[in-house]
Amino acid sequence: MAQFQEVSKLSSQHPKPPGLVLQYGTAGFRSNAKHLDHAMFRTGLLATLRSKKTKATIGVMVTASHNPEEDNGVKLIDPMGNMVTAEWEGYATQLVNAEQDDLLIVLKDIIEKETVNMSQEANVFVGKDTRSSSVSLSQAVLDGVLALSGHSKDYGLVTTPQLHYMVCCQNTQGKYGEPTVEGYYRKLCQLLYSIVSLCVCVSLFVCFFFFFFFSSVQHAIHSFLPLHLSVDGANGIGALKLHEMESHVKSELQISVFNDGSKGKLNYECGADFVKMQQKPPTGMEMSPGERCCSYDGDADRIVYYYTDSEGQFHLLDGDKIATLISTFLKELLTQVGLDLKIAVVQTAYANGSSTRYLEDTMKVIVRCTKTGVKHLHHAAQEFDIGVYFEANGHGTVLFSEVAEEKIQLLTQDPNTNDERKRAAQLLQNTINVINQTVGDAISDMLLIEAILAIKGMTVQQWDAIYTDLPNRQLKVKVADRRVIDTTDAERRAVSPAGLQEAIDSLVKKYKLARSFVRPSGTEDVVRVYAEAETQESADALAHEVSLAVYRLAGGVGDEPKPLH
Ligand SMILES: CC(=O)N[C@H]1[C@@H](OP(=O)(O)O)O[C@H](CO)[C@@H](O)[C@@H]1O
Ligand SMILES: [Mg+2]
Incomplete structure (x- = not known):
């Protein structure tokens, strides 16, 4: 067929290095950018097939998120803006690893x-991050789409969640929003205006009573707006997009952007991953004591908040704290509107033990634990009326079931609803709209968090004080083949190699309030070790001892892990 002749012709311009094997992992293909040209072309081919199969638009995002600048990667986005299914992840791996001469055989096999x-017909939306390699790699994706006569739309520089949003808008015929970057800002920001204005109405109402005691109403509003926030853009796409969004929110939210890519290197000593892993502020950020700050990652689908106190002590508010703030807010609103909707928080094994305890024991919400990787959390969250999911590293969002959305919508229109209930229903409605339900989104999460803090009149310190994190430590161990480690129970227990779990269990027993687990990373060639305990010294010592057990029992390579202190 002529169609396949074009594939043969164009694929020879994107040849596969013989013998190279890549795996569609936790977040698509990731590797040094030099190895990815053929993978991009072939992902373009597969996206076209997926589009033909689903009769819908498919997304392809070129990014390696928080990885170093030299790396790149690619992920596929399904019609509703979700990650592609596990089956098609398998096809992606097969297609990308087919040697040059076998490409057509594997392609026809999938068909x-x-x-x-x-x-x-096929339609594919393509987006890319700010890495210099993304320019030619996204062109390779476009070539792949062209080779199978698919239509493509190149969105150029966008955040990962923006591309997810575009795909969802396109496939819902605009019901989810307008599939343009402007449409995205309008949808998200308008809701900040209405959330804030609802709040101002309440402030005005309160001020009316206190008018004669306290100076003026105007003063109260001015002290409320605009909000101030310092954002570390990780020298990536998020910084660029924040500048673009600025004009939409400048009277409600003043954002100072640091690490905007004008001088620093992408993700280097900055960004959400650096801040979370190192538990310290990014370089290149000016912070005054008590000031609310946040960091995005390289493709702006993660966010963490933080501040330093008057003693210079750093305080991190990670994905767990974000999930707690959002679920508290939603639960309070549900009580006010009197709706009996099942709300749950979905976490991974990396969630701080204090957060799980607080959510279950104090807030009394259902908590689920899944394997690492947003696709697992997303699926689990879909089982509830309202599913709040966050990885501890700040990647997450909230999902509302159709039933929940309908019930809330009805309440906002019900003439028999009293003012207080109506206001709460309206806030819930606005919250639904500000949230990017397709995937975790740093910009959307940030706007929601800012609105919640404003509505609740809460400082970052008060938010931080909801519960106290257990001291924790994450380490990496190099082994010859990380696949020798197999886990169960949402990755909390190792079933192989023999003796490893027993070794971890006996080490954990030595420390108070301790917990530790190990798992092979899905994005890096390392085994990850997590430990938490009553004190930082204990968490560090436990993490080191468990690292040694991994090194000895799972084929460690290089030098033995050294103690942290
Ligand atoms: C401990 C940790 O933060 N792991 C990250 C990391 O996965 P690993 O499989 O642990 O390498 O990258 C994933 C993709 O960004 C993210 O979903 C996940 O949370
Ligand atoms: Mg990311």
Whole structure:
């Protein structure tokens, strides 16, 4: 067929290095950018097939998120803006690893297995981050789409969640929003205006009573707006997009952007991953004591907040604290509107033990633990009326079931609802709209958090004080083959190699309030070790001892892990 001749022709311009094997991992393909040209072209081919199969627009995002500048990667976005299914992840791995001469055989095999109608039209949206390699790599994706006569739309520089949003808007015929970057800002920011204005109405109402005691109403509003926030853009796409969004929110939210890419290197000593892992502020950020700050990652799908206190002590408010703030807010609103909706928080094994305890024992919400990787959390969250999911590293969002959205919508229109209930229903409605339900989104999460803090009149210190994190430590161990470690119970227990779990169990027993687990990373060639305990010294010592156990029992390479102190 002529169609396949074009594939042969164009694929020879994007040849596969013989013998190279890549795996569609936790977040798509990731590697040094030099190894990815063929993977991009072939992901373009697969996205076209997926589009024909689903009769919908598919997204392809070129990014390696928080990884170093030299790396790159690619992920596929399904019609509703979700991650692609596990089955198609498998096809992606097969197609990308086919040696040059076998490419057509593997391609035709997928077409046959999935009974793809090749005369069906195909549409693929493509986006990229700010890495210098992203320019040619996204062109390789576009070539792949072209090779199978698919239509493509190149969104150029966008955040990962923006591309997820575009795909969802396109496939819901605009019901989710307008599939443009401007449409995205309008949707998200308008809601900040209405959330804030609802709040101002309440402030005005309160001020009316206190008018004669305290100076003026105007003063109260001015002290409320605009909000101030310092953002570390990780020298990536998020910084660029914040500048773009500025004009939409400048009277409600003043953002000072640091690490905006004008001089520093992407993700280097900055960004959400650096801040979370190192538990310290990014370089290049000016912070005054008590000031609210946050960091995005390299493709702006993660966010963490932090501040330093008057003694210079650093305080991190990670994904767990964000999930707690958002679920508290939603639960309070549900009580006010009197709706009996099932709300749950979904976490991974990396969630701080204090957060899980607080959510279950004090807030009395259902907590679920899944494997690492947003796709797992997303699926679990879909089982509830309202599913709040966050990885501890700040990647997360909230999902509302259709039933929940309908019930809330009805309440906002019900003439028999009293003012207080109506206001709460309206806030819930606005919250639904400000949230990017397709995937974790640093910009959307930031706007929601800012609105919640304003509505609740809460400082970052008060938010931080909801519970106290258990001291914790994450380490990496190099082993010859990390696949020798197999886990169960949402990655909290190791079933192989023999003796490893027993060794961890006996080490954990030595410390108070301790917990530790190990798992092979899905994005890096390392085994990750997590430990938490009553004191930082204990968490550090436990993490080191568990690292040694991994090194000895799972084939460690290089030098033995050294103690932290
Ligand atoms: C401990 C940790 O933060 N792991 C991260 C990291 O996965 P690993 O499989 O642990 O390498 O990258 C994933 C993709 O960004 C993210 O979803 C996940 O939370
Ligand atoms: Mg990311």
